[in-house]
Amino acid sequence: MKLSLEPVMNPSKLTGNVFDIKRFALHDGHGLRTTVFLKGCPLHCCWCQNPEGIASTKQVLYFANSCINCKTCLAYSKNGGITSQEKGIKLCREKTEDWDTIINMCPTNALQYDSKTYTVNQLITELKKDLVFFQSDGGVTFSGGEPLYQAPFLLESLKACKQANMHTAIETTLYAKKEIIEEIFTYVDLIYVDLKILDSKNHQRYVGAKNDGILDNFRYLLTSIHKDKVIVRTPLIPQMTATKENIEQIAKFLFHLYPDVHYELLNYNPLAKAKYEYLDGTYCFSENPKPYNDEQLQKFYDIVLQQGIKHLIIE
Numbered sequence: 065m066k067l068s069l070e071p072v073m074n075p076s077k078l079t080g081n082v083f084d085i086k087r088f089a090l091h092d093g094h095g096l097r098t099t100v101f102l103k104g105c106p107l108h109c110c111w112c113q114n115p116e117g118i119a120s121t122k123q124v125l126y127f128a129n130s131c132i133n134c135k136t137c138l139a140y141s142k143n144g145g146i147t148s149q150e151k152g153i154k155l156c157r158e159k160t161e162d163w164d165t166i167i168n169m170c171p172t173n174a175l176q177y178d179s180k181t182y183t184v185n186q187l188i189t190e191l192k193k194d195l196v197f198f199q200s201d202g203g204v205t206f207s208g209g210e211p212l213y214q215a216p217f218l219l220e221s222l223k224a225c226k227q228a229n230m231h232t233a234i235e236t237t238l239y240a241k242k243e244i245i246e247e248i249f250t251y252v253d254l255i256y257v258d259l260k261i262l263d264s265k266n267h268q269r270y271v272g273a274k275n276d277g278i279l280d281n282f283r284y285l286l287t288s289i290h291k292d293k294v295i296v297r298t299p300l301i302p303q304m305t306a307t308k309e310n311i312e313q314i315a316k317f318l319f320h321l322y323p324d325v326h327y328e329l330l331n332y333n334p335l336a337k338a339k340y341e342y343l344d345g346t347y348c349f350s351e352n353p354k355p356y357n358d359e360q361l362q363k364f365y366d367i368v369l370q371q372g373i374k375h376l377i378i379e
């Protein structure tokens with residue numbers, strides 16, 4: 065279902081799992097934007113900035129700072145999903161529980177779902193509230209997770225956005241079938257694509273999947289009618305993506321496909337580490353590195369420029 069685009073009987077009633085709707089975003093496209101974060105990603109980048117977006121299903125989160133240790137949740141837990149600790153509770157989200165009730169009964173919202181289910185109609189109604197801000201230059205950006213992972217919901221949402229005359233953008237890894245990309249990108253005005261690692265073995269090691277399909281989709285995209293609406297981005301992750309070899313290989317690959325490609329390097333963002341704590345996950349760095357300084361960034365820019373890329377976006 066998620067990775068195919070069969071005709072849908074009643075598209076406006078199709079549902080999707082959304083883990084955030086961020087208003088007034090300035091870095092996800094032109095102008096003021098509303099960014100819709102769709103849940104589910106087939107990749108597992110070990111530095112993922114949105115780990116709450118990886119699982120495709122709803123998950124329960126526990127915010128220990130908001131817990132007043134009242135143990136109400138414990139009284140409604142029947143199967144060991146909540147256990148007592150000296151300070152607060154321990155959550156075992158894999159257990160089958162009446163999570164709706166448990167979450168509703170928590171008096172301080174220390175327990176919450178990480179996402180919400182929307183129909184296409186509900187989502188568009190929400191987005192239309194922001195039309196006034198989109199008038200001059202802004203629009204809607206679909207991000208994730210990997211938004212293509214909920215392809216049918218994404219497609220119908222994009223169609224509805226275009227019907228409402230909204231500018232549309234997407235942030236994607238291109239990890240999807242080419243037919244899906246072809247169909248969906250017809251309704252997208254601006255395409256941000258991550259290209260993290262070119263070497264196949266390193267891609268498997270740090271991103272958790274092979275990159276053959278991704279690179280094939282780049283070959284298609286950067287020679288297609290969509291090529292001028294594409295901005296390729298590489299997040300600079302110390303020791304993983306931010307190596308001379310990797311940046312050089314990516315720049316060479318992109319230039320060879322389309323010399324006028326627009327390319328951007330995103331500085332390392334150390335803020336994601338905190339999210340792993342409330343998800344009980346392990347972040348890739350025990351010692352969180354700092355973002356690169358101007359001098360270090362310039363060295364990466366020089367590597368890109370030496371490969372012939374003219375449109376390097378520098379913020």
Ligand code: SF4
Binds near residue numbers: 133135
């Ligand atoms: S109900 Fe909420 S506040 Fe009370 S112990 Fe459970 S998580 Fe903490």
